[in-house]
Amino acid sequence: MQLRTMYKNWSGLKGGYILAFVFFLQANAFSQNIIIPVETQHSALVLQTNSNNNLNIVYLGAKLSDKKEYEAITAQYKQTSEYTGVSNAAYPASGSRNLFEPAITVTHADGNNSLDLQYVRHETKKLDENQSLLTVTLKDPVYDLEVRLFYKTYFKEDVTEQWSEIKHNEKGNVVLHKFASAALYLKAESYWLRQYHGDWAKEMQPEESRLTHGIKTLDSKLGTRTDLFQAPVFMVSLDKPATEEEGTVLYGALEWSGNFRIELELDNQDNLRLLAGVNNHASPYTLKPAEVFTTPAFLSVLSFRGKGGASRQLHAWARNYKLLDGKGDRLTLLNNWESTYFDFNETKLKALLKDTKALGVDLFLLDDGWFANKYPRNNDDAGLGDWQENKTKLPNGIASLVSEAQANDVKFGIWIEPEMVSPRSELYEKHPDWVVKQPNRKEYYFRNQLVLDLSNPQVQQFVFNTVDNLFIKNPKLAYIKWDCNAVVYNAYSAHLTNQSHFYLQYVQGLYAVLQKIRKKYPTVPMMLCSGGGGRVDYAALQYFTEFWPSDNTDPLERIFMQWEYSYFYPAISSANHVTDWGKQPIKFRTDVAMMGKLGFDIVVSKLQEKELRFCQDALKTYNTIKPIIWQGEQYRLQDPVSNAVAAVLYLNEQKTSGVIFNYLVNNRYGAGSERPIRLKGLDPKKRYRLKELNLYPGTTSTIDADKSYTGEFLMTIGYNPDVKAERASVVLELKAE
Template sequence: MLKSVLSCCLLLLGGVASVMAQPTPPIVVETQHTSLVLAVGPDQKLYHTYLGARLTNAADYAALPHQHEAYVPAGTDNLFEPAIRLTHTDGNPSLSLAFASVETIQVKGNVDSPANDNKETVIRLRDPQYPVDVVLHFAAYYQEDVIKTWTEIRHRERKPVVLTNYASAMLHFNAHQYWLTQFHGDWAKEAGQQESQLTSGVKVIDTKLGTRPHWYQTPAFFLGLDQAATETTGQVLAGTLAWTGNFRLAFEVDNLNALRVSAGINPYASEYTLPANQTFTTPEFIFTYSTQGKGQASRNLHRWARRFGVLDGTEPRLTLLNNWEATFFDFNEPKLDGLIADAGKLGVDLFLLDDGWFGNNPPRNDDRTSLGDWQPAKTKLPHGVGHLVQTADKNGVKFGIWIEPEMVNPQSDLYRQHPEWVLKLPNRPEHYYRNQLVLDLTNPKVQDFVFNVVDEQLRQNVAYVKWDCNRMITNGYSQYLKQNQSHLYIDYVRGLYKVLDRVRQKYPHVPMMLCSGGGARSDYGGLKYFTEFWPSDNTDAVERVFIQWGFSNFFPSNTLCSHVTNWNRQHTLKFRTDVAMMGKLGYDIEVEKMTPAELQFSQQAVKDYKRLSPVIWQGDQYRLRSPYEGNQAAVLYVEERQTKAVLFGYNLHTRTNETVLPVRLQGLDPARRYRVAEINLMPGTKSELPAHTQTYSGDYLMQVGITVSPLNAPALTSHVLELTAE
């Protein structure tokens, strides 16, 4: 491991020496196009001096003014939002941080490049009077233009200190105006997009839900500097927190119109008592800076995610057929055998058995019983899960299964045997949501139980797991934590990660879907263990255009599970299929009830999707026409070599004789010529698009554009165009 010590101050009697031999040069964290610059001031504090486009002359970084302390502690002279606050053993509620040292180390190189140009900068800060260290980490992913930052806190005081703030990151900006784009929602309307100008004071986006933390708010944002950014123009920072728990994003505009952004775990009800010589490590905050609008910021994050942020992000994904909307809880072994055969007929890779397959005292026939009793229901599956695995193998598909291992119903053997494993307040009535309670994952015995639930399924050659979580934490109290109840929200997530670490050590590449009644778990803290996530239970195709649009700002298409269902039968099968093909395609539909034409269309759609999935999953995404700005939407995926592209166009609620302007494409090679062909046509129909079978230069397609809807096309219609370089 290459290590380069850039600078180190003298330590004297546990304090920081007041005089350094020579000034410390600026600390520059660089990617291909971005620089984050920090500097040590004459007072030995660390200052954030710059975040923006990489400067041509590195010597200019030394001239940047020292305006903003980089990681601001509470209790001394700070007047605004602190990054960290703690109380020492002697009761002193203040912290002062002076620069101690910095080093740069190499980190894992790019997946597709032997060159190792990614570097991690490690900066150690120390309190001059107390033995407290704060270590800031900045990992720069050079080619992706992404920086990942996190913080470590440790001390050597005689007794534990108490942490009450512990941000993963604090960033500072000076601009005339600041525009915040946030994403919010509820069940079935996740990732709705809102934009507003930040004014003086503090704007906070946070959650206190514990196990379903992203139910109402998404831990990701765009920040436009000086003006609101568009898809293609403007300075913009895109940031997201990798934490499957309570989060807090704070944006404070001060009296001088400077902005400080802090991101990290929500300290609500979470004072953390840290013993001596132990390390408190914050989750990672991931961000990218773009001078070319939101679209480029998204593509930066997508490339980083596929290579570093998501499990097997550059590997193929499985198409699947799920049984939920076909059967709900009402199924038996023969019915499932038939559905598995339908999966083979459809041409997908996997059959996924959803909720309702387990429990015997009583069996799981609705959502009121049996969570926690993960034995196959004998009345439904007399030959167990192994029989279904064998049936899938005979039909040329894999078999996957749904679990919700963090939860328990009061009507279950597990609850009767281990009431001490459940999160619930003493001397209060139990509070239920979806008729269930949350297991205490701070308890190592519960962690063992949850791991064994997963292990039992995977040992039977189950090839895919849908991991659900349908309840937030209320009435939260852990019998295991005893006097440290304020550790619950943090240690629960750490307990979950411990289980997932064990799962991945034993089963490193089994694909798993991260689900939480929809997109209530959507973060890179969880996705390093999962191959994909379920954005929403709402599979209405029009709603999904908006939901998938929102999540696509921060997550690549191969992570967004997108299923063809009968949620809204007013939408044609083609429209529903075209929308689902923008993400990771799946089906939750009764294949046996399809007409011959619908089955033929769907079989061909699966074949075309598999053929084009490398472009959709690994290509650059361009959001060309926003559903928020009109009645159409258009999204383009371009393969890295620019030889293939796929364009999706949708008419949503267009009116009679509404003008549909050509769509200007992006990301193509202007010198190449591209043949355009419409695919995903119903049997017996022909394309009505003028561009079909025509050839255009990339320059023409980007400067002039093409029409993706015929004149007077009705609402709720769609078109998929394949572009091939000649």
Template sequence: MKNILTTCLFLCLLLTVHAADNPNVKKLFTVTSGELKLTFMVGMDNRLYQLGFGDAAREVEPPAKMPSREWEFLPPYGNGVLTEPAIQATHVDGNTSTELHYTGHRTEALTPGIEQTVISLKDPAYPFTVDIYIKCYTDNSMMEIWNTVTHNEKGKVILHRFASAAPVVKAKEYWLTQFSGNYKREATLNEERLSEGVKILDSKLGIRAHQMRIPSFILSLNGPAKENEGEVLAASLRWSGSFQFAFDVDWNKNLRLLTGMNPLGSQYNLERGGTFTTPAILYTYSKRGKGEASRRFHRWAMANAIRDAEKDRPVLLNNWEATHCDFDEDRLKQLFDGARQVGAELFLLDDGWFGNGSYSRDDDKHGLGDWDPSIKKLPKGLSYIAKEALKRKVGFGIWLEPEMVNPQSELYQKHPDWIITQPKREPILGRHQEILDLTRPEVQAFEWDIIDKTLRPNPDITYVKWDCNRYITQPGSSYLQPADQSHLWIDYNWALYRLMDRFAKGFPNVMAMLCAGGSGRVDYGAMSYFHSFWPSDNTDPLGRIKIQWGFSHFFPANTISAHVTRMGKRHLKMAIDVALSGAFGIDLALDKATAEERAQIADAVKLYKERIRPLVMHGELYRLVSPYESPLASLSYVSTDKQKAVVYFYQTKDGNEPRVMLGGLDAHKKYRVEEVSLAKGVASRFPANGKVFTGAELMEKGLENPLNTQFESAVLILVANN
């Protein structure tokens, strides 16, 4: 830490000398986080320019001439900026232009390894200020950037654009990887070379906003992204609502990265004395490819961004595939017995446990919003059924969707004005449901009441799956004033975070999975309040390989829920082996499985709990062979002390990848290789099974791979000899 501070002081002194020699420069300063550095210049015109963003080892010289406006760090609209603006406002007097001048900056250490710089900008003609926040996590070369807008004009200022950050990158080539898709094919990697002009990646969905694209990207400089080499920036927006990423390659081949909330339909009327805060964008930098960038995101998240990162995620059995909404207490007890027999640690009761009378939740058309337990299905109540699970030494969890309502419900009949919709328009349903308007105080109180009344009287419920199954199609609020209708997109999500925060703090011992019809809400804004997320309703192991591969670029394995199901009717072994690489669970009717299948699952649960889970929960990820480049997908987790590793092989197509080079091992240690997750009586086909190799041999020569047929899979464990 002392060395880092000394280096920063030296660089600041050096920059001060450069500034004194240059007539265009008022001030030079840097913000550095490990290998990532931002270099700033305050010009004689008082504007804040960015001279560099990237490699901290790269020296940045101040320009001989004044920089062009394309290098302004947070360019405002309307007073000479020709590129995409980051900030656009209409002042109270109708002036649509904004000018931002540097007024100062300060840096403070928050905790060991974390420091924060605040840069203050002000319009010289108006009491209108912007503060840029840059939080640095030095150990992970991570920067978290956001800004606040305030004003003291006599009336409302209208904000039209409000990017969280807008740094500029300079390289010969820019290669962008996005993570797109749709329901059941989430987080699909798509890479392209950026050309001159503006490339937009966005969501306009408001809620469940990430169904078609997650708010994360990778930018590779000077060539396509590689796993273990090359310069990359990886970024993820901490926002669950609509977002926009604009990649603006200008006429000088500079690339500006504008990231933040989607401004479409979201203009914001900021009251005098009010503060508008943007969500934060996270950036990490790697000179060793996207593999190291991913590990930096994982380390950062484990330390700063997910709940109870040190706790093991339980092996759970979900009833959805077994029963859907059709169950009673006796059926659930049968499933509890099955959970106990295979060694599952928790039973998750999914949709269908609530609603009564004509609004009984017997399908997805009824009952949503009426959260009293079903007298027909659970006559003795939630406490009774939770205790029945505990009698069998199985924990109990429950499904909630507090943000939604069916028209066929008591709640809707009483409060039709609580939904998000437009006046004079026929309501558009999604999955037979509407969205409750969280900008409305009564709805905020109601949704907290759902959570509180479900969990507080039932302390044996120790797990929640929080779902959200539709997006906004008619963005209107009967609560918001006519002039403030565009606030809905933004205020909804801040209200949602307040509700999630209250839930996490109010029930600290309740674990929680984030779900939104699959991964429609996967970001580090929401993940701060959850332990894991549901990547996709596609649990076919063949589809899940690429889905989990995509999410692994930003999210650690202990957050990625992976369940064994019979979707796709693949080999059970492959379904198990794919699930063993994440937060393992089961989602099938165990009482309808054969004795052989139940034994196979029980063996997998035992293997996971005893040998694999510590590596998945706390190990470092190494992606070894990409399913986008080979018929084989292979990845591994290596313990932080490099004593153990688990390696996965998944054959997605026919064909052979002859050898797989491992990563992250200690070159000098000797590792014994053992294939696990084998059916009883089946011998390993891996030539390395039972043999000992040095880490160097495994990383340089690799493991010989005998798999060559689609749907084959294997799991190997490596243990260093002491």
């Protein structure tokens, strides 16, 4: 306290000598190294100051019961000389002693590029019985620049969120060239990275490889829809590739909907440093004196029970703390897109509303094509931005459809893509300065459209008004599908004077709009759609109840995609629709879509009588089991890559009820469930019965529903769902006696 008072009293004096003297006193005051454990139920991140008053990470691993023993960890490593004393820095800076990739790089007001961050103080606040927040303050001893590191822990879920704040009081602006959210440092024999790449209709394609020396970078520079080619989620296994239930594995995910950058650097001592944050590509940030720059959060969960253990912890955290209404309900729906595409009118839609009622879902969703008059939205090359009902298609407006939905005892939802604009639109003609485009270059389109400049407050208000006006005119509107199909080409804002701020301020503008919408309409369900999983992350999912994993709804493909998404996102957040994609029968398609939030995108009137009856019965069954799917613990039993049969179990917290999905994913001759599939997570002493659900009309089950098994038997020996070509999809209910 005395040193901080001295600093405050002397801070007005000229030069860096006073600051340097104060930090000299502090270094002597802290000559005994300070240990700061950041603990959750099972794991610990341990920070420690060294003799130079730098703050380092000395441990990331299983929590020790005796906190004093954290002090003994460093001495147990007899690695080669480290040279700098900051290679394991909690927030490595550049331009001083650091020889590795920095988390922060700055140019000071006087043009100097060096930075040395030293420990000043830390404070821990217990937010509630499960959440704690550690704040650590670091300062440069010469320049008046401060970084605050935040570690928010969720004890029961083993999740930690990290972010940073950067500010200064120099006599002029400081330029931030790099500004990571978090740094981690790990020690192991080897490291195995599981990362994800993709494209439209090919989302979440996994790759696993051993990390070698140097830097592995996962990043995006797309501006919007930034997950299209590379996902901001990953996992690192320590010592060997983790399996579903065995091995040590770290999950990481950046909570940011814009350009991201994740770096994994294996150093000369075989230690791994991990940096995650906003991509600094084309984005140096000019920080004014006293301005606070806050980075987005990076979340991590460390599991010692394999990939499955990590995912179950992350799912619980998401439902409890991050996903909008994560413990609430969801609406099943019928979407018109694959029934009509752009070719519809009021008469067709009213017939589909009757189909919605006949099918038995909760809501009808009107997709793209309902708006614009001067440049009608009859295909995807016109109309975006002109959010008035098309008078030819909808002479009585959306209101008449909402009323018709009410008359059929269903709800009504609508599609919008409010961040985008078509070159052929009235909005573009009236406000060309609202469009992201270089003034002296030819326009280049993605899906025949451009991006609106959400760094501009006027554009933010326009996007908010687009949503707000829909609700003002149609108070009974019950659902929004929010699309985002374009990426940023020729990045330029007519509003901004500093173009290097564009990528940051676009995303901040998007969040400002979503916060305003949620303040006025806190409970309306909204789907986060981006031509598929182009924008799914936990920052966006604070505002959306669900996301659209992929436009590829082929059920066989979806088994693989949903498998990978499920490592990071709970089933309640995944919108899965039954469509006409793929060659599988309606039962297979419906069973796959039930592993999440179920919807339909089919022509109900063209279903055969048995198909319609199956769908109606399946919806009734789904309504009884959806609490287990949405809120239960997920156990992946057999993966679709190395097995002919894929199997997934959802089990309630009491271990008394579960649902098992089994799918044939190999069409080779004789493929099927030759061997039993072992269950996981059961009470070994309880007895369970297995009953087949979702039987197609006219078929009988081969599963003996009268027979019971102990949990021990089902986990040791297993069960056989009798999956084969003529029984390609089998859904089983698990009940304790």
